[in-house]
Amino acid sequence: MSSVRVIGGGRAGCSIHNALVAAGWSSAGVLGREDSWAGAAHGVDLLVLATPDEVLAEVAAAVVPVDGTVVAHLSGANGLDVLVDHQARGLVHPLVTLPNPEIGAGRLRGAWFAVAGEPPAINLIWQVVADLRGQAVVVAAKNRAVYHATAVVASNHLVALMGQVERLAEMTGVPMEAYLDLAAGALDDVRSMGSVAALTGPAARGDERTIATHLDALPATERVTYSALAAEARRLIRESGT
DSSP states (O other): OOOOEEOOHHHHHHHHHHHHHHTEEEEEEEETTTSTTTTTTOOOEEEEEEEEEEEEEEEEHEEEEEOOOOEEEOSSSSGGGTTTOOSSEEEEESSSSOOSSSHHHHHTOOOOOOOOTTTTHHHHHHHHHHTOEEEEEEEOOGHHHHHHHHHHIIIIIIIHHHHHHHHHHHTTOOOOOHHHHHHHHHHHHHHHOHHHHOSHHHHHOOOHHHHHHHHHHHHHHHHHHHHHHHHHHHHHHHHHHH
16 A cells, blocks of 8 residues: 655645555645644655645755655646755656545546656656556646636636626626536537637637627726627637638
């Protein structure tokens, strides 16, 4: 049975801890800000650093390296260089949203993970993904920033966009649930047929009069986002050659 300890008691740290324990790993606990991190790598197969990106290198440097213990982080934006003091190092970035430890632990099972590491550390990283019944992709160091930016667009920016939908829905009197069903259908279409074929609406049709009518009706604070995304819809159609 493999053992794990986590530094970082937030949503990500507790989610990965709980998911691995549920998958049969032995827990050596979760350390928070008030704990000493120096000996965190002792007595475990895997030490996971689940801290904010800006302090990741600092936390890694505070941990005394231990031969045979793999030290890995969950950051999508950072590479292995932030773990420079540790010989056995890796990263495993879950490509899912983790709103709280309970939901997060469930979502990690079967999730996609971006991974990196060198032997023998990578072998334990592969085991993490396998035990969580996940799917792993290796992202080259040169592509990591774009990879993480893409993840932000696919999740954080999508949520921000639905925040605009929520604001506008309040103006119409139509339940937000109706728009959520519409959005879910659009995402299903992208999954099944790709973004170009899934795109409908005035920009896809070249109906500029309707777009102008929308902009006139929208509050001034909502027009910039609408205009920018209408431009992106035109670009999608134009670059597809359809």
